[in-house]
Amino acid sequence: MSAVDPSLIERIIRDDVRAMGAYHVADSHGLVKLDAMENPYRLPPALRDQLAARLAEVALNRYPVPSSEALRAKLKTVMNVPAGMDVILGNGSDELISILSLAAAKPGAKVLAPLPGFVMYAMSAQFAGLEFVGVPLRADFSLDRSAMLAAMAEHKPAIIYLAYPNNPTGNLFDAADMEAIVRAAQGEVCQSLVVVDEAYQPFAQESWMPRLKDFGNLLVMRTVSKLGLAGIRLGYMAGSPDWLAQLDKVRPPYNVNVLTEATALFALEHVDVLDDQAAQLRAERAKLADAMAALPGVTVFPSAANFLLVRVPNATQVFDRVLARKVLIKNVSKMHALLANCLRVTVSTPEENAQFLEAFQASLQD
Numbered sequence: 006m007s008a009v010d011p012s013l014i015e016r017i018i019r020d021d022v023r024a025m026g027a028y029h030v031a032d033s034h035g036l037v038k039l040d041a042m043e044n045p046y047r048l049p050p051a052l053r054d055q056l057a058a059r060l061a062e063v064a065l066n067r068y069p070v071p072s073s074e075a076l077r078a079k080l081k082t083v084m085n086v087p088a089g090m091d092v093i094l095g096n097g098s099d100e101l102i103s104i105l106s107l108a109a110a111k112p113g114a115k116v117l118a119p120l121p122g123f124v125m126y127a128m129s130a131q132f133a134g135l136e137f138v139g140v141p142l143r144a145d146f147s148l149d150r151s152a153m154l155a156a157m158a159e160h161k162p163a164i165i166y167l168a169y170p171n172n173p174t175g176n177l178f179d180a181a182d183m184e185a186i187v188r189a190a191q192g193e194v195c196q197s198l199v200v201v202d203e204a205y206q207p208f209a210q211e212s213w214m215p216r217l218k219d220f221g222n223l224l225v226m227r228t229v230s231k232l233g234l235a236g237i238r239l240g241y242m243a244g245s246p247d248w249l250a251q252l253d254k255v256r257p258p259y260n261v262n263v264l265t266e267a268t269a270l271f272a273l274e275h276v277d278v279l280d281d282q283a284a285q286l287r288a289e290r291a292k293l294a295d296a297m298a299a300l301p302g303v304t305v306f307p308s309a310a311n312f313l314l315v316r317v318p319n320a321t322q323v324f325d326r327v328l329a330r331k332v333l334i335k336n337v338s339k340m341h342a343l344l345a346n347c348l349r350v351t352v353s354t355p356e357e358n359a360q361f362l363e364a365f366q367a368s369l370q371d
Contacts, residue, residue, distance in 0.1 A: 021131065028124075028128075031333060033333050035331065036328075036331050036332060036333040037331060037332040037333065037353075037357050037360050037361065038333050038351075039332060039333060039334050039350050039351040039353055039357065039361055040333045040334055040335040040349075040351065041235075041335075041351065042172075042205075042231055042310070042311055042312050042351050043230075043231075043235050043351065044231065044232065044233035044234075044235070044279075044282055044283075044286065044311070045353040045354045045357060046233060046282045046285070046354070047233075048233075048272075048275075048278065049278065052275055052278065055271070056268065056271050059267055059271050060264060060267055060268065063263050063264060063267050064263065065263065065264075067263070068259050069259050069261060069262055069263045069266060070266075071258055071259060073094050073261050073266055075266075075270060076094065076261070076266050076269055076270055077091070077092050077094065077241075079269075079270055079273045080092050080241055080269075080273065081243075083273045083276055084214070084227070084241075084243075085214060085215070086214065086217075086243045087214070087215060087217050087218050089218065089245075089246075090217050090218070090243050090244060090245060090246070091243070091244070091245075091246045091249050092241045092242060092243045092249070093241065093242050093249045093252055093253055093256065094239065094240070094241050094256075094260070094261045095239075095240040095241070095242070095256070095260060095261075096238050096239070096240070096260050096261065097228060097230065097238040097239065097240045098125075098202065098204060098226055098227070098228040098230075098240035098242075099125050099129075099240070100240065100257075100260060101226055101240045101241075101242050102125050102126060102129045102226075103129045103132070103133070104252050104255045104256055105129075105164055105198075105200065105252065106129040106130050106132065106133035106135055106164075107133050107255045108251060108252050108254070108255045109133075109135065109163040109164055109198070110133040110134050110135055111163070113136075114135050114136070114162075114163040115130075115135060115136045115137070115138055115160050115161070115162040115163060116130040116135050116136070116137050116138070116162055116163065116164045116165075116166070117137075117138045117139075117140065117153075117156055117157065117160060117162035117164070117165045117166075117197075118137075118138075118139060118140070118165065118166040118167070118168075119139070119140050119141070119142050119148060119149075119153070119167070119168075119171070119178075120139035120140065120141055120142065120341055120343075121142070121171075121173060121174065121337075121340055121341035121343060121344055122139075122166070122168055122171060122172065123166070123168055123172050123202065123204075124340075126166045127139065135163070136160075138156055138160050138162060140152050140153050140156045141341075141342075141343065142171075142174070142343060144343065146171065146174040146176050146306065146343070147176070147178065147179060147182075148167075148178045148179060148182040148183070148186075150182045150185055150186070153182075153186055154185070154186070154189055154194055157186070157189060157190065157194045157195045157197065158194045158195065160195075161195045161196075161197075162195065162197050163197060163198065164197060164198050164199075164200060165186065165190055165197050165198070165199045165200070166199075166200050166202055167183055167186065167199065167200070167201050167202065168201075168202040168204070169183070169201050169202065169203055169206075169209070169211070169212075169213060170205050170208075170209050170308070170309040170310045172204065172205070172310065172312075173312075173314060173335070173337045173340065173344070173347075173349050174306060174314055175205075175306060175307070175308030175309060175310040175312055175313065175314050175349075176306065176307055176308065176309065177209060177211055177309045183201070183213075186199065187199045187220050187222065187223055188220075190222055191220065191221070191222050196222075197222065198222055198223075198224065198248070199220070199222055199223050199224070200223075200224045200225075200226055200242075201213040201223065201224070201225050201226070202226045202227075203225055203226065203227045204226075204227060204228050204230070204231055205231050205309070205310035205311060206227055207231060207232050207279070207280070207283040207311075208231070208283060208286060208287055208290070208309060208310050208311045209309035209310065210309075211309070212225070213225050214243060217243060217244055217245070221245065223244065224242055224243065224244035224248060225242065225243045225244065226240065226241075226242040226243075227240065227241055227242070227243075228240040228241075229241075229269060229272070231310075231311055232279050232283065233272075233279045233282055233283075234268065234269065234272055234279075237264070237265040237268045237269060238265060239261065239265050239269050283311075286311050286352050286353075289352050289353070289354070289355060289358055290308060290311065290313065290352045292358070293313060293350070293352055293358050293361075293362070294308070294313055296362055297313065297315055297350075297362070297365070300365075300366060300369060301369070302317060302318050302369065303315055303316070303317055303369070304316040304317075311351060311352050312349050312350060312351045312352060313349070313350050313352065314337070314344075314347055314348075314349050315347065315348050315349075315350065316345075316346050316347050316348075317346055317347075317348060317369065318346065318369075319346065320336055320338035320345075320346040320347060320348050321336060321338065322368075323348065323365070323368045323369060324336040324348060326364075326367070326368030327361070327364045327365055327368045330363075330364035330367065330368065331364075332360060332361050332364045332365075334348055334349065334350045334351075334361070335348065335349040335350075336348055337349050350365075
């Protein structure tokens with residue numbers, strides 16, 4: 006096998022890409038996996054059998070229907086998308102963010118979002134050649150409305166992302182602050198598309214979906230991953246057909262495969278099961294938060310998601326000790342200065358939460 010000439014890679018691959026690290030996914034083999042905000046519950050056995058029969062009938066030899074019309078219609082009904090609005094589908098919300106970046110990538114265009122926030126806003130902007138502008142949250146992780154409006158006035162972003170609730174902090178931003186930003190982006194301060202990212206909506210039970218008709222510059226983005234279908238990689242974004250018609254031009258053909266579509270349609274027929282699971286996780290979230298808050302030196306931040314952000318005296322040390330006890334959580338302490346000594350823990354089943362608490366408490370005492 007001939008060696009690859011490094012100078013050829015240097016000539017072909019962009020400098021900023023070569024300087025980057027790949028998105029890291031930790032190896033969770035043999036561990037209690039509480040690092041990725043997954044729903045720990047599977048479908049009940051009877052439903053799994055029915056799904057297997059449904060998938061056995063899928064025509065794997067044919068391309069998907071490009072418009073995914075049946076799935077889009079079902080999502081609009083089940084997820085209460087307002088009349089007159091439409092949805093566009095993606096291979097997870099990651100692809101939808103990429104589609105937005107590509108569609109808006111005019112020379113000099115910018116993307117703006119609060120920090121700390123979801124890393125893919127900045128990464129997708131960079132990949133598409135857009136400048137990313139991050140606006141720090143306040144120390145309590147609330148939106149800094151004045152700083153956001155000032156950054157909007159200075160940078161005139163094409164796209165503004167507001168995660169609701171936010172990742173990795175877990176909190177819901179104040180609705181009045183968000184509305185002020187959406188209104189200011191209608192021309193008062195700048196002219197921007199505002200994307201409200203509701204990936205964790207099943208655990209927040211608050212939504213901007215009903216307000217799509219109120220604002221012509223608003224899109225609402227969600228994923229079925231946190232609802233319990235992370236493995237099928239399906240995201241959807243709702244908004245005016247005028248916006249979505251433009252974004253659809255950038256969407257890769259056949260981006261939602263036939264197995265994903267069939268599984269999603271089946272799951273939406275039984276969404277009550279997924280809703281019950283989300284309710285269980287909300288209840289477990291409260292119990293887990295109380296248990297951690299009772300431990301000395303631990304600060305638990307309010308969460309409307311399926312994870313909890315906690316601050317400990319030494320995050321790296323505690324993370325390593327918890328991992329040594331076969332429990333994988335997320336060390337976010339180096340993601341942003343506001344997250345110093347913070348860890349993020351996915352809420353799971355009572356059994357896995359108990360395993361984590363035992364490991365966590367022991368790791369604090371070592």
